[in-house]
Amino acid sequence: MPYKGWVALAFVSVMTVAFLGPLRPKLVQLAIDRHIVVGDLEGLQRMVLWLVLVLLAEGGLAFVNSYLTQWIGQHAIYDLRTKVYRHIQRQPLRFFDRTPLGKLITRVTSDVESLSQVLSAGVVTILGDLFRLVFIGYFMFALNWRLALVTLVVMPVMLWATLWFKRKVREQYRETRVQVARLNAFLQEHITGMRIVQLFNREAEELRRFRRINDDHRQAHLKTIFYFALFWPAIDLIASTALGLVIWFGGVQAMTGTLTLGVLIAFIQYARQFFEPIRNLSDQFNTLQSAMAGAERIFDLLDRDEALPEPARPARLEKVRGRIEFRNVWFSYDPMPADGQEPNWVLRDVSFVAEPGQTVAIVGATGAGKTTIINLLLRFYEVQRGQVLVDGVDVRQMRLADLRRHIGLVLQDVFLFSGSVLRNITLDDPRIPRERVEEAVRLIGADAFIERLPARYDHDVRERGLSLSHGQRQLLSFVRALVYDPEILVLDEATSSVDTETEHVIQKALEQLLKGRTSLVIAHRLSTIQHADRILVMHRGQIREQGTHQELLALGGLYRKLYELQYREQEAPAPRRDQVDAA
Incomplete structure (x- = not known):
């Protein structure tokens, strides 16, 4: 919704491209029947010029549409990922007690990324392909309604194949997403706890468990591939059947003189064009199924809001005494x-x-x-x-x-973020001056070890503060609590x-x-x-x-x-x- 103006512009460009594409076979038909057959060279040159202009306009609008839809999609993905992370931040500790971290990471990363194609080009492209089918159908029926019906005779079979594919693939994408979340949860937990795994010599057993989870993911993905392996050849076979019927019936009519050569050539092009957006829609349908599986999980997370309620009229303490x-x-x-x-x-x-x-x-x-x-x-x-x-x-x-x-809190299990010593003390709060940090460091007695670090306050403590001893991390946690006074x-x-x-x-x-x-x-x-x-x-x-x-x-x-x-x-x-x- 924040980009509805840009979406409208992209839709107009897609609609224009959807019209210009079917216009080309019509121009070819006119060039053959009205100019080539009668030997009108000047008229043929005009038709060629129109074809060039149409191709240039179609190419230019295709570039604008591609860039614009990707720009819209990336901004929408940015907004969605930010919203999901903001939602996670609002949840109380009770939520994290029963929700594996790997699943939350999957929601913010791969599940959101699965929506990227749909939000980038999917929705606009699907609408463009649908209108392209409408324009192609209009031109076909305007040229020859009998051949148009011959082209469309295979549509019930294609519709049945698409609905079958939709049902099977949607189920399989859900299962694949579940297995991805299991895989991420296992990796996050066991890489974090690798010290315990190695200490108790559990490498072989944990590898067996990982192989089982990894195999479940592989099997779920292979089932998805199986359905695609059936669907794509079926679509190609149906499209080729329609093209063969057009050539057969149109060729017979052309030999009997009831159909011009230009119309037959134009219909062959229309038959190919007609099934091209259907193939694109099938491909987008694949993307849509993946996106819907990810979207279900994202919206399930967003709908589960367990954040502690904020008071409608919060009490404000002008000066906290600390009772x-x-x-x-x-x-x-x-x-x-x-x-x-x-x-x-x-x-x-x-x-x-x-x-x-x-x-x-x-x-x-x-x-x-x-x-x-x-x-x-x-x-x-x-x-x-x-x-x-x-x-x-x-x-x-x-x-x-x-x-x-x-309230300042110092825990036994100190958590430090990757980054500098100064960042872990101030947490990037611009209201805390460097002088206050140095004063708190001296008061705690942490200056002795900070001065010995290679880059002092700019020293990178690495993930979870691994470059520091436990006692040094504890001292930093004291400083971090106290700089906020x-x-x-x-x-x-x-x-x-x-x-x-x-x-x-x-x-x-x-x-x-x-x-x-x-x-x-x-x-x-x-x-x-x-x-x-x-x-x-x-x-x-x-x-x-x-x-x-x-x-x-x-x-x-x-x-x-x-x-x-x-x-x-x-x-x-x-x-x-x-x-x-x-x-």
Whole structure:
């Protein structure tokens, strides 16, 4: 629709070409019957001149049409691919949890590309070929309606063959697209996880699995080729039969004197021209079937919009203080059962408050629900019951961009994009000056390793940051979170994968960074959270204990057990209860 004016222009040019093509045999017929037969040389020269002009006009318009339709198609493909990617970006994490990445890549790449030919030239060309058939039919019936009927006598057979081909190929293109998506999903997953495949010596088994998927793709494609191998010879045979009938009946009429030689020659040309757009339509039909299979999958993705709803009247916080409150929060990653049964709750009636400027640590065994609290605060997922509030405002009443603008997040599994160190810190945000980046780097202590890189801030970290160590990637993630100067800082196991020296550097920086910010810290190393204002101890989705480090040790519950398990192998054993009480 954005290019409807250009499409109209392309349609006019195609219509003109569709008329000029059938005009040529008519000019040949007039040249033979009116000038060659009677020996009119001057008239013949005029007809030849008209033929040359028609050919020049047809060639020039064909160039304009070809370039214009391709220009329209490429712009439309660009728009569609952008729309699909924008749609994917809007989806919540729950969508990515159950959708293989390989399938999404297939949608944005090969499925969109399958529409390229249709949007580039297909639709306009199909309309042009249809009108060309109309013009050819008009000229044929105007010349000799009997021979026109002889030419069209084979059309029922051709129509039946085309409908049969349509049904078979459409099904097969769907199956081929499914197999392409399976292939992409397998490759994406196993190339990303190649380290695990090699570590456990699974190369032979994974190769067998790949061969099975690859063979399914090959078989699906071969079936498509089989139907084409039947269809094209059938079309050629039908077209040749029609041409033979024209030559037979027209030749008999010409020998008896009821048909002129010019009309017979023109009809032979029309018979060939008539089946040329039909062949083109069959070819376009092939492209159309492929495009329809891809379009079904693209539109299925676009129709599945699971994006979190934005409030009609979003609440705006003029100045974020950083007060966080979880109020009777229940959450499950599974959808709510339709039969009214209770889902598998990950959080159960969780309530706590982090006052502005406080550091609240969250500890607990794996699966206790610690990371889920972060996901709900950032609204990666929607709570089923209860409320999550920032400065007293439910996060569901805030625009996602406004909410996340005030929160800095550092994860255990750091993701870096291919590109420079500077790009991975600023994410190409022009509002972040180089001076702020360098200041944050010094504050974190990342300047020591950045200065040693060959190109310093312009050093290419490569895909997923493979040119850096895990500790260096962790430091960059701290810098990336802090250059945005968030009011709320969230650390999810942020120091669990760094060495002791790097952890010491980070801890020293954090003492300054956490001042004046509300911080939620998830940690396995209890040494990193001993100075937190409050520690929440989670167990099976519930907050079982909360207090300061010393209060929780004195309580002698879950936290003390975690502390003793973590430090029992150290030379200095955990303090006894009476020692803690005395302290």
